[in-house]
Amino acid sequence: MDYIDLSGKVVHQTSKQDKMLEFLYRSAIGRLSLKPLVRPGVSELAGKFLSSPHSVGLIQRFIENSHIDMSAYENRTYTSFNDFFTRKIKEGRRPIPDDPSLLISPCDCRASVYKIHKNSVFSVKNTEYSLRSLLRSRKLAEMFQGGYAYILRLTVNDYHRYVYAASGRQSRNYHIPGIFHTVNPIANDHLPIYKENTREYTVIHSKEFGPFIQMEVGALLVGKIHNHKESGIVQRGEEKGFFEYGGSTIILITAKDAAAPREDLLQNTKNGYETQILQGHVLGTTA
Numbered sequence: 001m002d003y004i005d006l007s008g009k010v011v012h013q014t015s016k017q018d019k020m021l022e023f024l025y026r027s028a029i030g031r032l033s034l035k036p037l038v039r040p041g042v043s044e045l046a047g048k049f050l051s052s053p054h055s056v057g058l059i060q061r062f063i064e065n066s067h068i069d070m071s072a073y074e075n076r077t078y079t080s081f082n083d084f085f086t087r088k089i090k091e092g093r094r095p096i097p098d099d100p101s102l103l104i105s106p107c108d109c110r111a112s113v114y115k116i117h118k119n120s121v122f123s124v125k126n127t128e129y130s131l132r133s134l135l136r137s138r139k140l141a142e143m144f145q146g147g148y149a150y151i152l153r154l155t156v157n158d159y160h161r162y163v164y165a166a167s168g169r170q171s172r173n174y175h176i177p178g179i180f181h182t183v184n185p186i187a188n189d190h191l192p193i194y195k196e197n198t199r200e201y202t203v204i205h206s207k208e209f210g211p212f213i214q215m216e217v218g219a220l221l222v223g224k225i226h227n228h229k230e231s232g233i234v235q236r237g238e239e240k241g242f243f244e245y246g247g248s249t250i251i252l253i254t255a256k257d258a259a260a261p262r263e264d265l266l267q268n269t270k271n272g273y274e275t276q277i278l279q280g281h282v283l284g285t286t287a
Helices: 015-026 028-037 039-049 054-066 081-085 131-134 136-145 263-270
Strands: 103-104 107-116 121-124 127-130 148-154 162-163 168-171 175-178 200-205 210-217 225-227 232-234 237-241 247-252 259-261 274-277 281-287
Touching: 039 054, 039 081, 107 263, 121 131, 127 131, 131 136, 148 259, 148 281, 175 210, 200 225, 210 237, 259 263, 263 274
Parallel strands: none
Antiparallel strands: 103 281, 107 148, 107 274, 121 127, 148 247, 162 237, 168 200, 168 232, 175 200, 200 210, 210 247, 225 237, 259 281
């Protein structure tokens, strides 16, 4: 998929994964064969195998095919593919800016940002989403009308641990069970993936940004979303959790007049491009 890389250049990329997903989501035969793959039971079975010692042999080929620089990560022996996939990065490789008025990205990702319009609706590549469907809460949907939704899509070669985007007090975690479509934009052209996928979110009450939502969305062959805390005080840059294998998404939702997104992020989204961002990079500032 096309995106703006860290140097500001447009990257036109069609990977083997993109080609496979195009077949699965854009052909009748593909969509038929896709049905069993997105069921939670299949992701659970895949997760069990990838967490077993039998999956260790997959690691080296994955590193080579994904062009992952392992010098950035802790030097250790991995006991399974998921042990490798949830690896920790070395101290200092994802610095967090000191200024608390900066809203930071909780993850390595390709980012887009969308205005939340009247009736709490925002549109991702011509597919409309309502906050009420996404959050399963009319009260919360009304609270965030007029704000922004930041869609932060992780690819399989990204760092899959994530942190808090701002400091504050978090509510309990709300888990919404569902199925496991890919979060690749190819699927969004055909299915309202963020309404159907398994997801978990919390409301964080921040001094700088007021209440905001941080949500994790599971994806194809992602068996688990691991969040460390159920509630309490959290610190910006503190690790919130991690995803097991697969591409996944984090969604940040800010209230009206609470945060001003980066101008280039808004413009790139308008032009149909995602923007490559690393954990700790700035998404926006206090409005």
